[in-house]
Amino acid sequence: MFEHSRSEPQVMHPRRAVLQAACAAVGALSTPWLRAQTVSPPSSAAPGPHVLPPLPFADNALDPVMSATTLGYHHGKHHKAYVDNLNKLLAGTEQAALPLDKLILATSGRPDQQAVFNNAAQVWNHTFFWQGLKAQGGGEPPAALMNKVKDSFGSVAQLKKDLLAASLGQFGSGWAWLVQDGDRLKVVKSTGGDNPMTAGLKPLLAIDVWEHAYYLDYQNRRADYVNAVLDKLVNWEFVAGQLKA
Ligand code: MN3
Numbered sequence: 001m002f003e004h005s006r007s008e009p010q011v012m013h014p015r016r017a018v019l020q021a022a023c024a025a026v027g028a029l030s031t032p033w034l035r036a037q038t039v040s041p042p043s044s045a046a047p048g049p050h051v052l053p054p055l056p057f058a059d060n061a062l063d064p065v066m067s068a069t070t071l072g073y074h075h076g077k078h079h080k081a082y083v084d085n086l087n088k089l090l091a092g093t094e095q096a097a098l099p100l101d102k103l104i105l106a107t108s109g110r111p112d113q114q115a116v117f118n119n120a121a122q123v124w125n126h127t128f129f130w131q132g133l134k135a136q137g138g139g140e141p142p143a144a145l146m147n148k149v150k151d152s153f154g155s156v157a158q159l160k161k162d163l164l165a166a167s168l169g170q171f172g173s174g175w176a177w178l179v180q181d182g183d184r185l186k187v188v189k190s191t192g193g194d195n196p197m198t199a200g201l202k203p204l205l206a207i208d209v210w211e212h213a214y215y216l217d218y219q220n221r222r223a224d225y226v227n228a229v230l231d232k233l234v235n236w237e238f239v240a241g242q243l244k245a
Helices: 014-028 068-090 100-107 111-131 143-153 156-169 222-232 236-241
Strands: 174-181 184-191 202-208
Touching: 068 111, 100 111, 111 202, 143 156, 143 184, 143 236, 156 174, 156 184, 156 202, 156 222, 202 222
Parallel strands: none
Antiparallel strands: 174 184, 174 202
16 A cells, blocks of 8 residues: 655645635725725635635746646636536545545545546645745755755656656656655656646645646647746755655
8 A cells, every 4th residue: 555645735724725816805995995895715715625726926927938828728717617617526525625635645546536526636735846946946956855856866867857757758748857865856747637646746836837837838748848847946945845754
C-alpha cells in the first residue's frame, strides 16, 4: 500500500477566501449606504464546501511570461470550473465534509469516483501550481533546498532538464512535478489530474502542461513555456517550504 502522507498546499482557508472576496466586493461599491449592507457571496459561486482561492498575485503580475489573459482564463474559468463541478458532485454526499487532500486520497483509483477525483485533484493541483509561481521568480533555491537538489540531481540545471523532459514526455494533458520521496527528490509526471500524493510522494512543485496553461501565450511551444516558468517564475521559497523534515 502507498503511504498516504498528508500533503498541505497551504491553501487559503475557504472561509478566509470567501471573506476576502466579500471584502473586495464591498470595496468595489462606490456609495457609502451600499457598503453598509450585508454582502452576499457572488451569485455565480456554486454552493458547496470548496471555494476558488484567489491568485497569490495580481493577474498581470507574471506578464509577459504568463499573461493576464492566460491567467484570466486559466484561473477564472478552468480552475473555477473544477471547483464548481466538484461542489455539484459533492452536493448532499458525506464526502462534502472531507478536506480536499483526504477527498483525493479517498477517491483515487476508484472507477466509480473518477469524476470526483478528477475535479478534486485539479482543484488542489491548480492551487498548488499558483503558489509555486511568483513575479521575478527563478534563480537559485534557498540553501536547504539547494542541498537536496544537489544530492538528488547534481545541480539546478539538471533538475530543470529533468522537469523539461517530464513536461515534454507527458503525452497530452497532465503535470510535471518535483516531489520528495523520503530523503530524495524526484521528478515525476502525471496524466490528467493525477497527483503524486496518491503514490505516497510529497509534491513540492507542480507544472501544468495542459494546453490551456500555455496555448494563448506560447501556442504549441510547450518547451518554451516550461523553460520560461522554470527560469522566470518558479517560487523556490515556496518549494523549499514544502520540504518535509
Ligand atoms: Mn490547468
